[in-house]
Amino acid sequence: MxxxxxxxxxxxxxxxxxxxxxxxxxxxxxxxxxxxxxxxxxxxxxxxxxxxxxxxxxxxxxxxxxxxxxxxxxxxxxxxxxxxxxxxxxxxxxxxxxxxxxxxxxxxxxxADAYFATRPRDSQLGAWASDQSRPLLSEAHLAARFQAIAVRFNGGVVARPxxxxxxxxxxxxxxxxxxxxxxxxxxxxxxxxxxxxxxxxxxx
The missing domain is CATH 2.30.110.10 (Electron Transport, Fmn-binding Protein; Chain A)
Incomplete structure (x- = not known):
């Protein structure tokens, strides 16, 4: 109906x-x-x-x-x-x-913590890697930041930024x-x- x-x-x-x-x-x-x-x-x-x-x-x-x-x-x-x-x-x-x-x-x-914990891991890492709305040097720079964040958390729980x-x-x-x-x-x-x-x- x-x-x-x-x-x-x-x-x-x-x-x-x-x-x-x-x-x-x-x-x-x-x-x-x-x-x-x-x-x-x-x-x-x-x-x-x-x-x-x-x-x-x-x-x-x-x-x-x-x-x-x-x-x-x-x-x-x-x-x-x-x-x-x-x-x-x-x-x-x-x-x-x-x-x-x-x-x-x-x-x-x-x-906010409760919702952030439900996000896919890559989305959690992306929240740390992105300086949203600010100028970006290159897509390669963003990819490098993402990888650095992934290493930082090393498979552990990703806290909310x-x-x-x-x-x-x-x-x-x-x-x-x-x-x-x-x-x-x-x-x-x-x-x-x-x-x-x-x-x-x-x-x-």
């Missing part, structure tokens, strides 16, 4: 954007061939200049949407200067998208967009005040 059918049948609370998100994501995981958790993350720097890139959703609950990154990267600098962000999920095969806007907080060190961690987007707005014929698309926007969500339909 699709999320739309489930909502129509009263199986999904249409006043709860988190329940609707979970349903749409479950369908995307079944339909999308690659990275259904991919999302565009938009930030602004200290001068108000926007920047966007694709990251992967690594957890979500009613507190928000979590991703991880090098905290010396450009995105991290933006979030430090202005701790707000926007997310966009676009599932082309389902002809759906979700827009999310909210404030930013860091996940705890314990949560101190400059690597997670962020949570705490939503204040969530908009669900569904393709419809004749460009009469359905747009349902949820806005949060305190712990309460209000829903309204928008013109396409």
């Amino acid at each position: 699709t999320a739309d059918a489930a909502m129509a049948a009263g199986m999904i609370d249409e006043t709860d954007p988190h329940a609707l998100f979970d349903s749409w994501l479950a369908e995307a995981r079944a339909a999308e061939a690659n990275d259904p958790e991919a999302m565009t993350l938009a930030t602004v720097d200290v001068g108000g200049r926007p920047s966007a890139r694709t990251v992967l959703l690594k957890g979500q609950d009613r507190r928000g949407f979590v991703f991880y990154t090098n905290q010396q990267s450009r995105k991290a600098a933006d979030l430090g200067a202005d701790p707000v962000a926007a997310l966009l999920f676009h599932w082309k095969s389902l002809r759906r998208q979700i827009r999310i806007e909210g404030s930013i907080s860091r996940v705890s060190a314990e949560q 101190p400059h690597w961690g997670g962020y949570r987007v705490e939503p204040v707005s969530m908009e669900f967009w569904l393709d419809r014929p004749h460009r009469l698309h359905q747009r349902r926007q949820f806005t949060r005040t305190g712990d309460r969500w209000e829903s309204t339909l928008l013109y396409p």
Whole structure:
């Protein structure tokens, strides 16, 4: 059963954007061939200049949407200067998208450690080897750094780098967009005040 059918049948609370998100994501995981958790993350720097890139959703609950990154990267600098962000999920095969806007907080060190421990070993080593967003002399230089890191840990447990961690987007707005014929698309926007969500339909 699709999320739309489930909502129509009263199986999904249409006043709860988190329940609707979970349903749409479950369908995307079944339909999308690659990275259904991919999302565009938009930030602004200290001068108000926007920047966007694709990251992967690594957890979500009613507190928000979590991703991880090098905290010396450009995105991290933006979030430090202005701790707000926007997310966009676009599932082309389902002809759906979700827009999310909210404030930013860091996940705890314990949560970051727990997630880092689940990453493939090469990804763990890469987190140490990369000075993300900074100029790179050559690909050979990066490969040499990666090998040096591998030797350093020598088959042992790879600890989380101190400059690597997670962020949570705490939503204040969530908009669900569904393709419809004749460009009469359905747009349902949820806005949060305190712990309460209000829903309204928008013109396409």
